[in-house]
Amino acid sequence: xxxxxxxxxxxxxxxxxxxxxxxxxxxxxxxxxxxxxxxxxxxxxxxxxxxxxxxxxxxxxxxxxxxxxxxxxxxxxxxxxxxxxxxxxxxxxxxxxxxxxxxxxxxxxxxxxxxxxxxxxxxxxxxxxxxxxxxxxxxxxxxxxxxxxxxxxxxxxxxxxxxxxxxxxxxxxxxxxxxxxxxxxxxxxxxxxxxxxxxxxxxxxxxxxxxxxxxxxxxxxxxxxxxxxxxxxxxxxxxxxxxxxxxxxxxxxxxxxxxxxxxxxxxxxxxxxxxxxxxxxxxxxxx
Numbered sequence: 001x002x003x004x005x006x007x008x009x010x011x012x013x014x015x016x017x018x019x020x021x022x023x024x025x026x027x028x029x030x031x032x033x034x035x036x037x038x039x040x041x042x043x044x045x046x047x048x049x050x051x052x053x054x055x056x057x058x059x060x061x062x063x064x065x066x067x068x069x070x071x072x073x074x075x076x077x078x079x080x081x082x083x084x085x086x087x088x089x090x091x092x093x094x095x096x097x098x099x100x101x102x103x104x105x106x107x108x109x110x111x112x113x114x115x116x117x118x119x120x121x122x123x124x125x126x127x128x129x130x131x132x133x134x135x136x137x138x139x140x141x142x143x144x145x146x147x148x149x150x151x152x153x154x155x156x157x158x159x160x161x162x163x164x165x166x167x168x169x170x171x172x173x174x175x176x177x178x179x180x181x182x183x184x185x186x187x188x189x190x191x192x193x194x195x196x197x198x199x200x201x202x203x204x205x206x207x208x209x210x211x212x213x214x215x216x217x218x219x220x221x222x223x224x225x226x227x228x229x230x231x232x233x234x235x236x237x238x239x240x241x242x243x244x245x246x247x248x249x250x251x252x253x254x255x256x257x258x259x260x261x262x263x264x265x266x267x268x269x270x271x272x273x274x275x276x277x278x279x280x281x282x283x284x285x286x287x
Contacts, residue, residue, distance in 0.1 A: 001156040002221040008079060009086035013136075014071040015111045071110060077141050078110060084160045088167045091214045095276065096174070106170040107136045108163075115140075127237075128162055130169035132178050137166040153236040155229030157222065161208055161267070162233065168207030172200065181282070191253040198239075199281040201257040202266040205234060206279035209270025217274070227271070234263040262287050 071078030089105045096103035109115060115122040118133035124140035131138065139162075147162070148154030172178045181200050185193040212230070216222050235241060238260025243250050257263065266287075269278055281287060 001160065001223060001226050003080060003083050003156065003160075006083050006219070006221075007086045007090075008082040009089060009105070009108070010070070011085060011089070011105050011107045012071055012078065012082045013107055013109045014069055014078065015109055015115060077144070080156065080159070081108065081110070081139065081141070081163060084163045085167070087215050087219070088164055088211055090218070091211050092167070092171060095210070095214065096171075099276075101174070104135070104174065106130070106167065107134075109136050109138045111138060111140055112142070113140065128166050130166045130173075132169070132173040135170060135173065137163070137170065139163070139166075147233065147236070151233075151236040153229075153233040155226070155233075157226035158229040158233035161212070161230035164208035164211045165204050167211065168204030169200075171207055172203065177203070177282070194254060194256050197256045198258045198262075199284075199287065202262055202287060203279050203281040205258070205263050206266040206270035206281065207276070209267040209272075210274055210276055210279065212271050213274030230267065231264050234267050235260040238263050258287065 071082065073079070085105075085108050089103070092105075093103040109117075111122070111124075113124050115138050117131040117136065117138060119131035122129060122131070122138050124142060127143055128137065128139040130136070143162075144159050147158060169178070178200070181196055185196050188196070208230075212222075212227075237257070239255040239257050240250050240252075240259045243254075258266075266279070266281065
């Protein structure tokens with residue numbers, strides 16, 4: 001991926017050197033509650049933020065930190081992330097304008113280990129995630145090392161796919177899709193709620209493909225093997241592949257992101273057409 005030399009986003013916040021305080025309704029959350037929330041998310045397919053809210057008795061997490069500085073210019077991983085983010089800003093500004101809408105770009109927060117968010121306490125163990133409450137994407141850059149060394153999903157465009165997937169969640173939030181799905185999930189049995197979550201995640205994969213389509217048309221910065229890197233990354237983080245690797249068995253009703261085949265299929269659909277309307281996973285009979 002020939003990414004060097006392009007514009008970098010000004011919407012990157014570097015919190016890697018700051019401490020994290022976690023507040024809930026004026027109190028603090030114990031490390032034990034956080035661990036239980038994360039384990040619950042892994043074992044039962046429940047959103048860790050949701051479980052954390054239940055454990056602590058509800059309420060909204062509040063951010064106690066002020067604006068963070070930008071990443072240092074010599075940090076090449078941060079430069080790469082900032083460059084990809086800038087291109088998503090360019091692409092989605094244009095696409096949203098075609099829909100007579102204004103694109104408000106998200107902030108991207110770099111952190112280590114744990115991060116304070118408006119959605120709850122984020123952990124590097126959760127991987128990159130998007131918080132709709134503060135419209136921020138949170139990434140511990142060590143996740144990219146995990147992708148390469150433990151999941152076998154290395155490569156710069158594999159990393160770009162991960163970033164663009166989270167940006168896809170931001171697009172869903174701006175379009176009101178996230179709110180509608182969350183309202184629909186309320187009160188549903190866990191398996192049905194998980195099924196809706198899968199559709200949301202697959203749509204974000206498709207929107208990542210839409211970004212890649214338009215990004216390549218405008219910059220031509222993809223090289224041989226880049227698409228394969230993204231497809232491999234989507235394969236390695238499919239629910240069935242991850243469960244087979246960690247549990248040795250597959251439990252479809254606990255899926256929250258979709259199978260490897262589904263994730264690669266929807267990313268490929270967006271990549272081939274570049275059309276947002278082709279990403280209607282919520283209305284599709286077959287995933």
